[in-house]
Amino acid sequence: MQWLVAESVWWGGRLRTGVALRVAPNGLVKPVPAELAPGGEDTRRFAGTLLPGLVDAHVHSALVDLGTVRAGGIAEVWDLGGVPARVAELAEQAREAGSALPRVRYAGPFLIAPGGYPSDRAWAPAGSWREIVTVADAGAAVAEASAAGATLIKVTAHAGGPQLELPVLSAVVAAAHASELPVVVHAEGPGTVAAACSAGADVLAHTPWTERIDDSLLQACAQRMRWISTLDIHGWGRPDDPDREVAVDNLRRFIGAGGTVRYGTDLGNGPLPAGINVREIRLLQSAGLTPDGVLTAMTESGSSTVSWLPGGLDPDPERFADALATARVLDADSRLHSS
Template identity: 50%
Template sequence: MLGRALIDGDWVEGTILPGFTDSHVHLGLVDATLLRANGIARVLDLGWDPAIARSWHESPDAHSPVTDIAGPILTAPHGYPATSAWAPAAASRAVGSVDDVDAATAEVLAAGARVVKLAMNSDAGPTLGDDVLAAIVAAAHDSSLPVVAHTEGAGQAARAFERGVDVLAHTPWTETLDDALLQNMAGQMSWISTLDIHGWGAPNADFDRAFGNLERFAAFGGRVHYGTDLGNGDLPVGLNRRELAALAAALPNVVDSLTGLLPERHMPLKTFIPGEGNTNDVDWLCTAVVIPTNEIQEHRA
């Protein structure tokens, strides 16, 4: 949509888009006010202490992006990320049996979460059993919440797909997935990209595996959401040019990936890009600014 925005007291002609969204961040590890200042209007926090995360969701700072949350990450007892240095203890919630699923899901809902986040990292410890995994997915869906899974280790992405997980929190990178699995996944789930965590600008073997999986998943029609895993290593706080460039090489329309995996709730912010440009032009996309909706005027045909 073409229109104009009020920038530094002047009306500037350009392109109005939905608020660009980073669908995988950990706000507790960064300065959230830098996100909005650097082109991100909306974020999905995928795991933190729910007492803190709830405040981001319900009482956002005036300079921060609109924030949706997952609350605590559901995991197996002694499973990832409970043993990881980056995560406070309350950022994960162990689920030991099917009998514990309803209570765990209720805690996620009480935190104000809009998704349920699972950890399935067999490289870092025990993972949820198949029966517990299936029960969590069913309980989340009964509450109309999509399920996002961190999958890491051989076979974990396939397990998530087979048990009805809706979204992978990362493009799979620990193994190359076969075409048949990717084609089936493309019809039933979406992925969050997070390609740039593999090398932070110096692509490595994990990046190559992830990019190859994502490129084929997208070719089969799979939906990909822009997400950076912000807080994980040397990532820019705001639009990540490297992540965008990788997506532009794999997707027909990068802008589609920037609209987020969740439907918009109250959204007082839009993305505005001066002038007109190609939706896969990374240089143009990186000139995006976040503008309050009351400072934007659309040109009606």
């Protein structure tokens, strides 16, 4: 058993004082009253604020340096499409004691229609997609991904090329849910968000940006799925990007309808910072998230990783993003992992 004590702790959606973190032998972290922490060497003390490990829920490991991502403050990533054996190898390396990599949760290959996105993209390596033709094939593809260690299933619905028919997409979702695996859909273009929602998908890999989502569909999405933000891929900080404006408007209305957002950047897609993305955080704020809301979007409720803000959490909306960008990841033995 280990104990972490800091000046403040952000956990469970709010900033607290008088709280310590108890790290169980299995790695599970739980906030408890600070007076329970013993005074010996099993207790590590820090200035500033401790919080659950920060998560980027949309990364492509083959296109980035994960060590740099962790040094930049990200404790965990979701790999949403890659060569299964390679991503599994990275995930195994990340679990090793003293690893300099973030924890990796992964979806395995993109599940696609024959000839569909992203098999026609130069950035997608051979083996990073798996074509599906029939309903029976859908079940087999999910079983293969699960056997390879995937805890997510990624499907593409791209209006610019071949797409899975709705019965096949629905069969993927049904097979995944039977194995208790959430389904993430890359939905791009007219009709794709509606198809993902109708099929029962759990997560959209991107906030929709190609069109304004009508209110009835947006309400349906808010009731049954989460959206991963990925707002900064539109313009990478350039002003007045029209796709970004559409995406922020859709996300603002989604949040207003009660929808749940996950912070994710699509890291590997263009000139995005390898670590905490201040621009993404500010765009989430512009879409209506408070600082507590942003942290909720960036963390897991049952975290086994811990992040540290040496200067403390600054809840002022104007200063929040820059302050959060100073976060660093604590190693399993509670020592600071620095770049």
